[in-house]
Amino acid sequence: MGILRRNLYNILHESLEQRDPWAGGRYLISLVWDAHGYIWHGYEVQGIEHLPDSGRCLLIYYHGAIPIDIYYLVARTIIVKGRLIHCVGDRFLEKVPGWGHILEAFDITAGTVSSCIKTLSEDHILSISPGGVREAQFSDNYQLLWGNRTGYAKVALGANAPIVPVFTENIREAFRVVSWPQRLWVMLYEKLRFPCAPVYGGFPVKLRTHLGEPIIPRPGESPEELAERIQEGLAGLIRDNQRLPGRILRALLGRVYEAPRQN
Template identity: 75%
Template sequence: MLMYCEDPSSFCSLVLNITSATGNFIGNQLDLLYLGWVASLLYPAILVFIILPSLILVLLYISAFLLYIYMRRKKVYNVLNETLHRDPWASGRYLISLLWDAHGYIWHGYEVRGLENLPDEGPCLIIYYHGAIPIDIYYLVARTILTKGRLIHCVGDRFLEKVPGWKVILEAFHITPGTITSCVQTLSENNILSISPGGVREAQFSDHNYQLMWGNRTGFAKVAIESKSPVVPLFTENLREAFRTVSWPQRLWIALYEKLRFPIAPIYGGFPVKLRAHLGEPIYHREGETVEELAQRIRASLNSLIQRKQKLPGNILRALLARFYEPTKNE
C-alpha cells in the first residue's frame, strides 16, 4: 500500500522523509558491509598469491644484485683505490655502471652482440635508434665501462639540463647537448661518442614499428667526416616493448612538443622484456662521398639492422617470452 501526502509540512510527509532517509542509510551500510565481506574473502588470496610471493621475489632480486656486485669486488676495490688525479669521476662511474649493468642483467637479460665493433682505443661514433626512454644506452655505457674500461660520451637534449638533480649525472658521464664543433672535438680526443639523429622527436613519436624519424638531419655525418671516425650503428631489440609512449592524441603531443620543445607525451612500461643490443659493422667515409650520401648510407645500415633483428611490429608478450625462448626472425 502506497502513502501519498499532498501537504509537505504535514506529519505524514515527515514520516515519509524519515523513512526514505533511513532506507537510503541502511542501503549504503549494506553496500559497505558487502564490500567489506568481499574484501575479507579476497584478502587471504591476495596475501597468499600476491603479497607474500612478491616479498620473496624482491628478496631474491636483492640477493642477486648483491651477489652480482660481490663477484666484482676485486675490480671495485682496485678502481676505488686508483689514483684519481686523471679523472675524479672514474670510481663513481664504475660503481654506477655496476648498478645499471646488474639491473639490465636481472630485469631484462640484457646482452650485447657486436661489442668487438667498438675499438679498444681511438675515436668511434655510435649512431642509434632512440627508444621512448634510451635505457639501452644506459646499459651499453655501463657494459662498455666494465668490459672495455672506456666511457661513451653522449649527446643529449638540452631539456636534460633543466631536470632538477641531474646536473651531476650529466657532468660525470659527459652528456652534453653537442654542436658539430664540440662533437668533432670529443672524437678528436680519441673518445667514443653516441648520437641519436632522431632525438626526442623519435623518442616521443616513433612506435613499435621502429621507424626512424631523422628528417633531413645530416650533422652526424659531417661530424664523422671531419673527425675521420668510423660510425657504428646500434639497435636494441624490443626497446619499444620495454617502454612506450601514449600515442593518443598524437597531434596534441606533437603540437605541444613543437611549442615547448619538451617531451610531453606520457610514457608507460618498465616491462621485463628481453633486451639485446646489436652493434653493426663500422662504416667508414669513402673518398669523394658527400655528407648527404654518408648520412643516407648510415641510415640505411641502421634500418637494415632493425629489419634483420626486430620482428615487426613489436609485441610486448613476444618480447617477454624472449626471456625464456629465442625465436628466429621468421617465427
C-alpha cells in the first residue's frame, strides 16, 4: 500500500504540473481496472519482464472478440512498470459516443506506418493487432486472420524495435461472437467497416496473458520475412498456452483447477 500511495502521489503531482494532465486519472483508472481483472478473471501476466523499463518495444497481439485483456495489460503495465502502452485501435472507436477522452488519455489512435514509427522512435511501447476487427469478429478457434498484412513489420523495421508477441488464454471464452449467419456479418463488415456481429459473454473465465520472447529485426530482413517470424511466434504462444478447441466451462474451471496439459 505504501508503494501505491507513493506512486499515486508522484503521478498526481506530475498531473498538476501539467507534464501529463492525464497521468493521475489514468493511474486511478488502472487501479480500478486491474482490481476488476483480478476479481472477475483471476487475471495474471506471465513474461512481463520482457517489457523494457525504458526504450521502445512493439507488442503484437491476438485480438479477442472484445480485447479486455489488452485493457488489463495496459493497466498492469502502468502500475508495475510505470509505463503507458500506446495502442493502435480501429477508426470506428472514434465514432463511439463518450470515447473521445478515453482515446486521448490512453493515446489510442488509428495509426499509420509513419505515425507508429514516430511513436516507437520516441522510445514508447506500442501495441498493434494485425488481425484487428476482422480477427475479433471472425476468428474461429484462435485462428490468426492477418491476410497478407505487413504494415506492423514495416513499423518494427522502420523503428528498429524489438517485437514481443502477446496472447491471452481463454480470451475468446470470456466473450463470444454470434457467428450465424456469418455471411451476413462478413458482408456488412466489408461494406460498413464496422463490427456488426453481436457479442455476448462477460463470463468470469480464467485469463492469463503471455508475453513471449522478444523478436529482434535482422539486418536486411524484408517486411514479409519479419512478418512471417512474428506470426510464427504468436501462433506458437497460442499453441503452447491455449487448450483447443476452446470451451467456456473448462475456462471457468480454470479459476480453481488447471488440468495437466497433454502432449
